[in-house]
Structure formats: structure tokens, C-alpha cells
Amino acid sequence: MENINSHVLELFDEMKTIRREIHKNPELLYELPNTTSLVTTYLSSLSGVEVYSQVGRSGVIGVLKSDGGPCYLLRADMDALAIQEENNVEYKSQIQGRMHACGHDAHVAMLLIAAKVISNFREKLKGSLKFLFQPAEEGEFGAQAMINDPLYPALENPDVEQVYGLHITASEKIGDVLISSKYASCYSSYFYIDIIGKGGHASTPHLSIDPIHAGAHIVLDINTILSKYVDPQTKASIAVTTFHSGEVFNAIPHICKISGTIRCFEPETKETIEKRITNFCRGSEISFGCEIKLEFQNYYPPTINSPEPSQIAGNAFKKICPGANINNLSPLIGEDFSYFTEKKPGCFIMMGCGDSQHTSHLHSSTFDFDERAMLIGASYWVELVKDILT
Numbered sequence: 384m385e386n387i388n389s390h391v392l393e394l395f396d397e398m399k400t401i402r403r404e405i406h407k408n409p410e411l412l413y414e415l416p417n418t419t420s421l422v423t424t425y426l427s428s429l430s431g432v433e434v435y436s437q438v439g440r441s442g443v444i445g446v447l448k449s450d451g452g453p454c455y456l457l458r459a460d461m462d463a464l465a466i467q468e469e470n471n472v473e474y475k476s477q478i479q480g481r482m483h484a485c486g487h488d489a490h491v492a493m494l495l496i497a498a499k500v501i502s503n504f505r506e507k508l509k510g511s512l513k514f515l516f517q518p519a520e521e522g523e524f525g526a527q528a529m530i531n532d533p534l535y536p537a538l539e540n541p542d543v544e545q546v547y548g549l550h551i552t553a554s555e556k557i558g559d560v561l562i563s564s565k566y567a568s569c570y571s572s573y574f575y576i577d578i579i580g581k582g583g584h585a586s587t588p589h590l591s592i593d594p595i596h597a598g599a600h601i602v603l604d605i606n607t608i609l610s611k612y613v614d615p616q617t618k619a620s621i622a623v624t625t626f627h628s629g630e631v632f633n634a635i636p637h638i639c640k641i642s643g644t645i646r647c648f649e650p651e652t653k654e655t656i657e658k659r660i661t662n663f664c665r666g667s668e669i670s671f672g673c674e675i676k677l678e679f680q681n682y683y684p685p686t687i688n689s690p691e692p693s694q695i696a697g698n699a700f701k702k703i704c705p706g707a708n709i710n711n712l713s714p715l716i717g718e719d720f721s722y723f724t725e726k727k728p729g730c731f732i733m734m735g736c737g738d739s740q741h742t743s744h745l746h747s748s749t750f751d752f753d754e755r756a757m758l759i760g761a762s763y764w765v766e767l768v769k770d771i772l773t
């Protein structure tokens with residue numbers, strides 16, 4: 384059985400209320416007026432917590448300052464997704480086409496409750512804490528915006544020594560946790576290929592350059608990259624996710640547009656994959672006589688856990704869930720906590736929230752979880768702080 388912190392348990396109803404309030408009103412990227420106002424009001428009500436808002440446009444930081452000692456940062460993200468919720472629950476999203484399908488509502492609730500409990504034993508802390516609530520994790524570099532904020536850079540004043548992040552996941556059962564010993568998230572990047580041929584009548588193919596034919600070859604070539612050019616021990620994925628060309632059945636089109644995504648951990652793997660895609664495109668220009676425009680767009684770099692913080696996180700989690708399976712896997716997910724671990728040593732964990740009643744995964748329109756999982760997450764935060772600062 385879990386060792387839930389007794390103060391967290393007392394605040395369970397409050398934690399559910401916060402989560403449901405945010406869940407009902409999902410907001411996207413940097414436009415988070417209701418969520419940030421809830422977070423700011425809550426943090427401002429805690430004694431000893433200084434609140435900085437509009438950090439990185441719409442992030443909020445609560446600082447619990449102590450004279451001397453190190454400063455640690457605990458992070459939650461606040462944004463939802465443009466997904467129509469299909470759950471029939473009392474706290475269902477009230478906004479059409481938007482949903483907290485990545486659990487960020489729970490991340491906010493758990494960290495706020497932990498902040499309240501921690502602020503009540505603040506005299507015992509031998510250092511400072513930053514409770515950081517970031518915008519725009521889902522695709523718009525919110526972490527980077529907070530780190531680079533010109534007025535209040537998130538990692539300064541006081542200078543942050545280590546950073547900790549927590550995400551929920553239905554891939555792990557409640558009470559289990561994924562703590563990678565190195566990569567906690569992967570490189571993700573996109574590629575866009577425009578194949579420009581020469582349109583014409585379908586009956587005179589010799590007078591045209593068929594971009595669909597070239598595109599079909601390129602897709603098949605891309606699908607050989609992992610099996611032929613990347614070490615089979617390496618974890619990576621490449622997916623062609625769009626292919627658009629042609630309007631009518633009796634004409635060869637002028638253009639074919641393809642795009643897709645690359646995910647991997649090592650920079651060399653990313654380089655190999657991008658080089659192969661480039662070569663296949665250049666080769667196809669010669670083979671098929673078309674012109675090909677190729678563009679890569681980098682998304683988030685990998686989150687890299689450091690050994691000491693990972694040890695600390697694992698120990699704290701085990702104290703809450705003594706029977707926890709600690710899964711040391713590197714998930715092929717994108718996550719912008721990477722910008723924090725690029726600057727400071729830290730650990731990003733993925734805490735289980737899956738059970739037999741809740742099997743939908745993150746980013747699914749039916750994602751939901753047993754809210755008792757939040758007791759574990761909030762208790763983990765409190766335990767972690769006790770371990771590092773008391």
C-alpha cells in the first residue's frame with residue numbers, strides 16, 4: 384500500500400476541485416488566463432511564497448526563499464490540447480474542441496497541493512524552492528520562453544541547482560513509475576518534402592513528370608532507413624504521416640507534398656536519418672527528373688536525466704510506493720522539460736496512472752484516470768523536498 388502524506392490526504396478534496404476546475408476549462412499554449420489566475424491566486428495565498436507571473440509570457444513561479452542553501456525547481460505544465468473530449472464525466476471539458484488529454488490539469492493540482500503542504504514546514508527547509516507552472520508545453524516552447532524571460536529568467540535569482548519534472552502516464556500502473564537512467568524523452572523533428580514535377584494529360588505520361596510516382600518511391604525508401612541504415616540496437620521511429628497530390632483522375636499533377644516525423648535519442652541517429660532522407664530526395668531528382676524541396680524542422684531536444692537527481696527521485700518515489708516497479712525505459716515522446724535539463728542536472732519521471740478502468744493513453748479523446756493517483760504525485764513532491772532540503 385502507498386504511504387500517502389497525511390497532509391496531502393487531508394487536502395484530497397481540494398486537489399480534486401482544482402484538477403476538475405482546470406479540466407472543465409482547458410486553455411491552449413500561451414493563452415491561459417483562467418488557469419494562470421487560479422495558480423497565481425492559490426500560490427499567493429500560501430505564506431512565505433513570492434509569486435512571479437507572466438514569466439515567459441504566461442508562466443507562473445512561486446518562490447519559497449530561504450537564506451542560503453541551494454535552490455531546486457519543481458515544474459508542472461498547464462496547457463491543454465485541441466482535442467474534443469469524449470468522456471462522459473461530471474467534470475467534462477466545457478469548451479468545444481479542447482481537452483486536458485495530457486494530464487497537465489493533474490500536474491498543476493498536484494504541485495499546488497504539494498506547495499501548500501511544503502509551505503507549512505518552510506522553517507525546516509535548508510534551501511529555496513521554485514514551484515514553476517509553465518505554458519505551451521504542447522508545441523510552442525514554453526519552457527524555453529520561461530528560461531529566457533528577460534525580466535525574470537526562471538533558472539536565476541536564486542540560481543537553480545537541480546530541476547525536477549513529473550508527468551502522469553497510463554502506460555504505467557498506479558503505484559509504478561518510469562524513471563529513465565538517461566533519456567526521459569526523445570528528439571523529435573519533422574520533415575516536409577515538396578516534389579515538383581510537370582503536370583499534364585494522363586494519356587501522355589512521356590510529356591509529364593509524375594510527382595506521385597517519385598513520391599511513392601521516396602516513401603518506400605524512407606521506410607527502409609531504420610532497417611538498413613540504423614544500428615538495430617538503436618531505438619528510433621520514422622513515420623510518413625501525410626501524402627497529398629492530385630485533384631482529378633485524368634491528369635498527372637504538378638506537385639506532391641509529403642511530411643512526417645523522426646524520433647530518436649542520439650544526435651548521430653538523427654543525423655543519419657536526415658542524411659538518408661536528403662540523399663533519397665537528391666537521388667529521386669536524378670531518377671525521376673523532378674525538383675524536390677526538403678525541409679527539416681527541429682522540435683524538442685531529448686530530456687536527459689542526470690544520475691544523482693534520478694537516484695533522489697527514485698528513492699523519494701519508493702518511500703511513497705514501496706512496491707513500485709521502477710521502469711528504466713526511454714520513451715519516444717517529445718517533452719520540453721528538455722530545455723531545463725539542458726541547463727541544469729535534473730530528473731523527469733513518468734508516474735503511472737493506469738488501471739483496468741482507465742486504459743486510454745495520453746492525447747486520446749477518452750484519456751482519464753483515477754484521481755487517487757494524484758495523492759501519490761503530490762506526496763512524491765513533498766517527500767522529494769524533505770529528502771533534498773531538510
Ligand SMILES: [Zn+2]
Nearest residue numbers: 485521745746
Ligand atoms: Zn502532451
Ligand SMILES: [Zn+2]
Nearest residue numbers: 485487520550
Ligand atoms: Zn504532457
